[in-house]
Amino acid sequence: MRLPLPTRAARRALRLALGLTLVATVGVGVMPSPATAAPAATGPAAQAAPAPRPADQAKPASVGGPAIGAKASRVGVNAVGIDLCAQVAYAAGFRNNPLVTAVAVAMAESSCNPSAVGSNGPTTGCSNGSLDRGLWQINNCYHPTVTDSCAYNAQCNANAAYSISSGGSNWQPWSTYNNGAYAGYLSAAQAAVARLGGGPGDPPPGVTGTILANPSLNIRTGPGTTYGIAGSVSYGATVNIACYTFGEYVSGGYWPSSTWDRITNPATGVTGYVADTWVNTTYDVKTMVGRC
Structure with missing residues (x-):
């Protein structure tokens, strides 16, 4: 059965009712008041800038400490x-x-x-x-x-x-x-x-290293194998290292390089040069002694 068309007044009332329903369903955005606005970030507060140093205070040698890898413990000292x-x-x-x-x-x-x-x-x-x-x-x-x-x-x-x-x-x-x-x-x-030993005016012993060449290593008069042989030092011996220099590249050994150490063999008193690749030291020798 076909229903009769609504009158103009009825259609106007229907449109008004639909409009109110749409507003109620969708809603209208409400701006929060300043007192209730959400914070821009919730992380920790920014670190305050450090206070100015007094003008007469010396510049720091170090800022942090201990360094990465450094031990703060009082035991196990290297x-x-x-x-x-x-x-x-x-x-x-x-x-x-x-x-x-x-x-x-x-x-x-x-x-x-x-x-x-x-x-x-x-x-x-x-x-x-x-x-x-x-x-x-x-x-x-x-x-x-x-x-x-x-x-x-x-x-x-x-x-x-x-x-x-x-x-x-x-x-x-x-x-x-x-x-x-x-x-x-x-x-x-x-x-x-x-452990430095000696009197107040005596210099301390030099940095030491251990010979890795077996059965022995020649001590040269200069930083290369073309220099004369001043003596030799046995495998496992501890030698004093005075300084380092650069010379002939040595591909053998443990750390192939052109670094040569000026050493003294305490057992014989012979001083000369040996390839650093055959000398074991705690750290890179170039950080332990100066250049010859």
């Missing part, structure tokens, strides 16, 4: 590493109590690892962050004149520490001195200094 720190600190000019403090600070900063590096976030004057480098963790932003090649060289790093600390009289630039961490290494540092 005896070879701490002896390295004692040797280069002595050679840099540290003496008596400042020498002991220097070694303890280096242990707290880097575990006496010349390759140690600590990464820091932005600090005053170093908005892009910075790196603490080497034995005494010399900061690359606050001390840009200490190049990377110097910072990662044991002796050069010690020399820089001697200068920054005013000959061992001011350790305030080191974070591990200020927070007392260095004190945990004072006994070990004292023992390392005692």
